[in-house]
C-alpha cells in the first residue's frame with residue numbers, strides 16, 4: 001500500500017529510531033493537513049454561501065497561507081518526507097495524502113502491475129455528476145507508472161491512449177488496474193482500466209501506454225537529486 005506511515009523497524013538503532021519517529025510525525029501531520037485541505041476544497045466548490053461569507057473565508061485562508069510560506073522548499077527539490085524514485089510521494093497530485101488535489105489513490109503493488117482504489121469527489125467533476133476525463137487519465141497514468149516500477153523499469157510516459165467507454169461516477173469507490181504487457185529495450189508497454197468496486201466487470205475507461213525508462217545519465221540530468229542517491 002502507499003500508506004504514508006511505514007512500519008518502524010524493530011532492529012533500528014536509537015538515532016535511527018528518533019529519525020523514524022520524526023519522519024512518522026511529519027507524515028502524520030502532512031496527512032492531517034491534506035485531509036483538512038481536501039475538505040476545504042470540497043466545501044469551497046460546493047458551497048452556496050453568501051458573498052460576505054466567501055469573503056470572510058478568503059481572508060481567513062489568506063492568513064493561514066501566510067503561516068506556511070516562510071518555510072517553502074526549492075521547486076525541484078525532493079521533499080525530505082519522500083522516497084524518490086519508486087516510493088512514498090506525500091504531495092503527489094494522484095496518490096499524495098498531503099495533496100488537496102489527490103483523491104488520493106491508494107496503491108497496492110502487484111507482480112508487473114498495480115491496483116489502486118479511490119473515490120472521486122465534486123472537485124474532480126467533468127460532466128455534471130461524473131468524473132473529468134483528464135482525472136481518469138491522471139489516475140491511469142500514475143498507476144501505469146507504478147506498474148513499470150514493479151517490473152523493475154521505472155519510467156516516464158511517452159504515449160497514453162485513452163478510451164472512455166462509460167462515464168465514471170463521483171462519490172463511488174473505484175478500482176484502477178494496470179499491467180505491464182511487454183518491454184522492448186527501455187520501452188515498457190502498459191495497459192490500464194477503471195471500474196467501480198461495485199461492478200468490476202463493467203470497464204468504464206481503458207488505456208494503453210508506452211513508458212520509457214531514461215538511461216542513467218539522462219535520469220540524473222532530469223532529476224539532479226538522484227546524484228546524491230546511493231548507487
Ligand SMILES: CCCCCCCC/C=C\CCCCCCCC(=O)SCCNC(=O)CCNC(=O)[C@H](O)C(C)(C)COP(=O)(O)OP(=O)(O)OC[C@H]1O[C@@H](n2cnc3c(N)ncnc32)[C@H](O)[C@@H]1OP(=O)(O)O
Nearest residue numbers: 085141142145146154155156157158159210212214215219
Ligand atoms: C533511476 C531512474 C529514474 C526514472 C524516473 C522515473 C520517474 C517516475 C517518477 C515517479 C513514479 C511515480 C509514477 C509516475 C507516473 C506518472 C508518469 C508521468 O506523468 S511522467 C511525465 C510525462 N512524461 C514526460 O514528461 C516524458 C517526456 N519525455 C522525455 O523526457 C523523454 O522522451 C524520455 C526521457 C522519457 C526518453 O528520452 P530518451 O532520449 O531517453 O529516449 P528516446 O530515444 O527519445 O526514446 C526511447 C525509445 O522510446 C521511443 N518513443 C519515444 N516516444 C515515443 C512515443 N510517443 N510512442 C512510442 N515510442 C516512443 C523511441 O522511439 C525510442 O525507441 P527505440 O529505442 O528507438 O526503439
